[in-house]
Amino acid sequence: MNHEAFPVSGDDLARLHTALAARAADEGVLDVAYRTLDTPVGPLLLAATARGLVRVAFEREGFDTVLEALAAKVSPRVLEAPARLDPAAAELEEYFAGRRHGFDVPLDHALSSGFRRIVQRCLPQIGYGRTRSYKEVAELVGNPKAVRAVGTACATNPLPVVVPCHRVLRTDGGLGGYIGGLEAKTTLLALENAA
Structure with missing residues (x-):
């Protein structure tokens, strides 16, 4: 990496991103948080609102396309903020490990009617x-x-x-x-x- 063109290390950038996500959540300007999760069926995109998990997407759907749809249909305030998705990610990991047979995370059905x-x-x-x-x-x-x-x-x-x-x-x-x-x-x- 050319440090003259990009003087911030990867670790520093990750810390800055985490701080940005926390500040956005604290200030109430984070409407849709998202993260990805590696699974036996490929990477999944998880997205949540304050109400609950709103979207699970397969890589074949195109994560950028899914995020654009969330910005258009739910809110343009979309940010990668993995911490909000930790409970959902943990339940999915338990499911794929065969230790969970149902999900308890709150769901937001805003994308269906x-x-x-x-x-x-x-x-x-x-x-x-x-x-x-x-x-x-x-x-x-x-x-x-x-x-x-x-x-x-x-x-x-x-x-x-x-x-x-x-x-x-x-x-x-x-x-x-x-x-x-x-x-x-x-x-x-x-x-x-x-x-």
């Missing part, structure tokens, strides 16, 4: 290691003819893994789609020994 939100709020009822068909989920939410709408709600789930849309399969047992890709869906179901 209407029928999609109803479906996404219902998905945690599908227990760890279990699966349901899109048709069964439609019946569970009281709209048995809304199979395609359930599929759309799963495909647009802003909180994959934590809100377990990976546990929803086609009626014939096929995987259907998944925002993280079919390899990620297969990995999650295998981790859970899903039946």
Whole structure:
């Protein structure tokens, strides 16, 4: 690194960034905090508001694109502030290690509305290691003819893994789609020994 062009060390820069994130949080100008987390399904972007975890994104979605969408839909005050995401990261690490079967972190459903939100709020009822068909989920939410709408709600789930849309399969047992890709869906179901 050319220290004449950039006279601050990497450690100093990290300390400055941490101080900036803490000051932004203290002054109430940090609306969306984010961090990344390495997992068996690749890096995940985690983002949270003061209300709770608002977004989990797979690398294939494009982290910059996701952050731009959060700035447009939630607030332009978005900052990398890992400390706010430590509880969510810890729960995800426990999940991927096989020690956690459900999530307790508060969730912010601001990115979903209407029928999609109803479906996404219902998905945690599908227990760890279990699966349901899109048709069964439609019946569970009281709209048995809304199979395609359930599929759309799963495909647009802003909180994959934590809100377990990976546990929803086609009626014939096929995987259907998944925002993280079919390899990620297969990995999650295998981790859970899903039946």
